């Protein structure tokens with residue numbers, strides 16, 4: 001059977017999926033990047049290969065995410081696209097005609113606006129921690145509640161408490177203050193979810209025309225409390241796709257499938273990537289005041305690629 005591989009490597013998570021020719025997910029992995037993208041991709045691809053048990057032949061592979069170039073070198077990708085495109089492609093496959101994508105991951109959040117299937121606007125927030133998965137993880141552990149249960153607490157709330165959500169520091173100190181005042185935990189958590197939604201809308205959502213259908217994806221979409229808070233704030237029903245946590249990887253796989261339709265053949269190096277030794281190092285170019293940090297990528301000791309140079313000076317010398 002033919003399969004299409006998508007790999008999305010971000011600073012927090014590395015997601016790997018394989019889809020079939022109908023776009024159905026055959027294998028899915030959500031892994032922590034843990035500052036070791038090379039090893040995590042190698043291990044993840046190996047695991048996926050083991051799960052597929054030799055029954056799937058990768059016809060084409062795509063990468064996305066902040067480490068998409070590195071990932072493409074590791075796996076031998078046929079297509080490399082930014083996260084905005086990958087998320088938009090995946091969301092459009094789940095909800096044709098989707099016009100707003102809310103994406104909240106471990107350490108950043110974004111909004112993507114589409115009209116007639118084309119991305120017309122987007123915004124990203126990588127600065128404010130409030131509303132991201134890592135902030136929710138922290139609050140859940142501070143309250144001694146498993147993160148999987150966090151949303152269910154919010155759903156039980158009758159009167160969400162107003163929590164200041166302007167930034168993570170304010171939100172946390174206000175939550176502690178409300179706990180000290182004796183508010184029940186369900187109302188505090190529901191209030192936090194509402195504060196995070198307000199924070200999102202006032203940051204990445206600012207000035208954006210939010211039109212239905214709206215999709216909510218990224219790891220944080222697992223939180224039913226936030227889904228409810230978005231429904232309430234937007235006065236609509238946001239759709240959470242079945243594979244909400246790995247939509248970037250699904251988008252990369254769909255783009256790989258599209259590339260295959262135009263040109264057969266793949267650069268994919270196979271599932272046994274663990275046997276290859278990949279190394280990166282970097283140096284600062286002193287060619288001009290940009291002082292670019294140029295990354296070099298080696299496979300089994302051979303220099304395969306360089307990137308990070310804004311003017312292309314070092315890319316031209318790629319082996």
Ligand code: SF4
Nearest residue numbers: 285287288292309311
């Ligand atoms: S790579 Fe190019 S742009 Fe970057 S510092 Fe060197 S000369 Fe300047």
